[in-house]
Amino acid sequence: MHKDQNLQKIIAMHPKMPEKREFFGENNYSLSQTGQRYNLSPNGERTEKIRKKTESITFRLDNEILVSLRQEARRKDVSVNTLVSQIARQHTNWHSLAAQAGFISVRKPLLTKLLDSQNDEQIKLLASHVAFCSNKDFLLMLRRKYNIYSALDMIETWISISGYSYTHNVEDLDYSNRLHSFIVQHHMGRKWSLYLSELYKNFFEEFGIRNAQFDLTDSTLAFEIVVPVEGKKEDHFHSSR
Numbered sequence: 485m486h487k488d489q490n491l492q493k494i495i496a497m498h499p500k501m502p503e504k505r506e507f508f509g510e511n512n513y514s515l516s517q518t519g520q521r522y523n524l525s526p527n528g529e530r531t532e533k534i535r536k537k538t539e540s541i542t543f544r545l546d547n548e549i550l551v552s553l554r555q556e557a558r559r560k561d562v563s564v565n566t567l568v569s570q571i572a573r574q575h576t577n578w579h580s581l582a583a584q585a586g587f588i589s590v591r592k593p594l595l596t597k598l599l600d601s602q603n604d605e606q607i608k609l610l611a612s613h614v615a616f617c618s619n620k621d622f623l624l625m626l627r628r629k630y631n632i633y634s635a636l637d638m639i640e641t642w643i644s645i646s647g648y649s650y651t652h653n654v655e656d657l658d659y660s661n662r663l664h665s666f667i668v669q670h671h672m673g674r675k676w677s678l679y680l681s682e683l684y685k686n687f688f689e690e691f692g693i694r695n696a697q698f699d700l701t702d703s704t705l706a707f708e709i710v711v712p713v714e715g716k717k718e719d720h721f722h723s724s725r
Contacts, residue, residue, distance in 0.1 A: 578645050581626050586618055592672055599675040607675055608682045615686035632691040633714050636664060639684065643668055662713050667706045677705040 545553075557567045599607060620630060626641075627634035643650050649669040657663050670676060677700040688696050688709060699706040 574641075574645060577641050578626070582645075584625060586622055596673050596676065599673065599679060602675070604675075604678060607679050611679050611682035612686050615683055615690075619687050619690060632688070632693055632711050635687055635691065636709075636711075639687075640666075646670075656713070657710065660713055661710055663708060663710050665706075665708045667704065669704045671703045674700060674702045677701065680705050681707065 553564055553567060557564045560567065562570075602610065623635060623638055624630055627638055640650075640652055643666075651665075651667045653665045655663045655665070668680075670680075681698040681700060684707065685696055685698070688694070693709060693711060696707055696709040
């Protein structure tokens with residue numbers, strides 16, 4: 485009973501708040517419509533992401549495709565260049581290998597209906613089964629590395645590809661430990677939150693991480709996990725399986 489309470493610490497959410505924002509606990513992490521990610525230095529100051537090296541390349545596209553890209557870019561209020569870069573990143577990080585890793589596209593109503601027919605214990609067993617049977621294989625296929633850092637990266641990519649509104653905040657607690665805080669708004673019911681929390685819990689425990697905390701609601705999953713800064717104590721997180 486105590487274990488279930490720890491896993492399903494329900495947080496109060498108000499249906500309407502100014503500027504469509506909702507806040508969780510003392511940290512006041514705001515929920516954006518497109519995932520945001522940034523780092524905090526040990527003194528709490530925000531630091532910007534390091535720019536990655538880029539190259540220029542020219543493509544010849546069908547006019548219909550280009551018109552569609554321009555329209556989508558306007559809707560999202562980004563440049564066509566930014567939109568195409570996002571599409572290319574999603575392809576290389578996910579779509580090119582997701583099918584081989586066992587992922588298929590399924591409509592939300594089907595998932596929610598199937599989960600509604602299961603009780604909480606059945607959902608936990610289902611999540612544990614999926615984690616045990618497939619976590620290592622698809623992480624190695626999608627990221628070619630099997631550690632907590634590639635796992636967190638893969639989880640964030642899946643959240644983004646799924647179209648969920650989310651935030652991922654990273655805070656340096658000291659010079660060796662880092663707090664990752666996720667808030668994911670999925671609007672698929674509490675049982676979907678429960679399934680994801682149990683799936684991620686099993687995933688993290690494969691790397692010896694047992695400090696994850698989960699908050700569940702009908703529409704949102706929030707979780708926090710503390711991991712060492714990459715490159716420090718990394719060997720501790722390689723599973724012996």
